Amino acid sequence: MLVWERPEPPDRPVPAPLSRERIVQAAIQLADADGLDAVSLRKVAAALDVGPMRLYGYIATKEELLDLMVDAVHAEIRPAGDGWREVLRSLAEATRQAAHQHEWLADLIGGRPQLGPNTLASGEAVLAAMGGVDLDTVVPAVAAVNAYVIGAVRREITERRAERLSGMDQKQWQATFGPYLQRTFATGRFPALATVVHDGPHLDADQTFWTGLDFLLDGIEARISSP
Known part of the structure; x- marks a missing residue:
C-alpha cells in the first residue's frame, strides 16, 4: 500500500x-x-x-x-487564471517560486510523475484549464512547460550554489573569466559566440525565465490556433 x-x-x-x-x-x-x-x-x-x-x-x-x-x-503550487495560457504561466511561476524557497526541490522534480494529493491537485487545475484543447496538444504542451520550468530552475539553483561555493556572484565570475574570453575570441575561431557576447542582450535571471517561457507559450498558442 x-x-x-x-x-x-x-x-x-x-x-x-x-x-x-x-x-x-x-x-x-x-x-x-x-x-x-x-x-x-x-x-x-x-x-x-x-x-x-x-x-x-x-x-x-x-x-x-x-x-x-x-x-x-506542491501545496504551494496552485495554478490559477483565466484560460490555459494564464494557468500555464501561473504553474511556471509558482513552481519557480517554490524551488527558490526550497532549493532541494530542484533535485527531486522531474522523472517519474509524483502521485501525492497536492501534486495531483496541481495537475488537475492545469488540465481543467485546457479542457477545450484536444488531448494530442494538451499532453505535449504541459510536458513542454514542465520540462522548461524544471530545466530553468535547476540552472538558477545551480548558479546560486556556485556563487556560494566560489564566493563570486555572476558579475564577479564574468570579470574573472572575461580576459580569457577576450583572448579566445581574438583568435577568430568563435565569431558567432563573440558576436553574442559583445552585442547580444544580457538578461538577468527573471528576464531570461519569462522571455523563454513566452517563446514557449507563443508556440503552443500557434499550434492551438492552427486549423
Whole structure:
C-alpha cells in the first residue's frame, strides 16, 4: 500500500506526539537549512526529539519521506487564471517560486510523475484549464512547460550554489573569466559566440525565465490556433 493510502498509527499518550505532517515539516526544515544531505530518518527523529524507530510507523523508507516532502511543497503550487495560457504561466511561476524557497526541490522534480494529493491537485487545475484543447496538444504542451520550468530552475539553483561555493556572484565570475574570453575570441575561431557576447542582450535571471517561457507559450498558442 502506497504511503498516500496507508493509515497512520493510532494516537498514543506520549510526550512527543507524532504525525506524518510533523515528520515531513521537520524534514523540510532540515532540507531548507542544509540541503537533502541533512535529511535522514535519524536526523528527523532527533529534530522531533523521538527515537528513530517511532518514525517507521509512519514512513517506511527515506524515499517515502522525500515523496511526502515534494508533495507538501506542491501545496504551494496552485495554478490559477483565466484560460490555459494564464494557468500555464501561473504553474511556471509558482513552481519557480517554490524551488527558490526550497532549493532541494530542484533535485527531486522531474522523472517519474509524483502521485501525492497536492501534486495531483496541481495537475488537475492545469488540465481543467485546457479542457477545450484536444488531448494530442494538451499532453505535449504541459510536458513542454514542465520540462522548461524544471530545466530553468535547476540552472538558477545551480548558479546560486556556485556563487556560494566560489564566493563570486555572476558579475564577479564574468570579470574573472572575461580576459580569457577576450583572448579566445581574438583568435577568430568563435565569431558567432563573440558576436553574442559583445552585442547580444544580457538578461538577468527573471528576464531570461519569462522571455523563454513566452517563446514557449507563443508556440503552443500557434499550434492551438492552427486549423
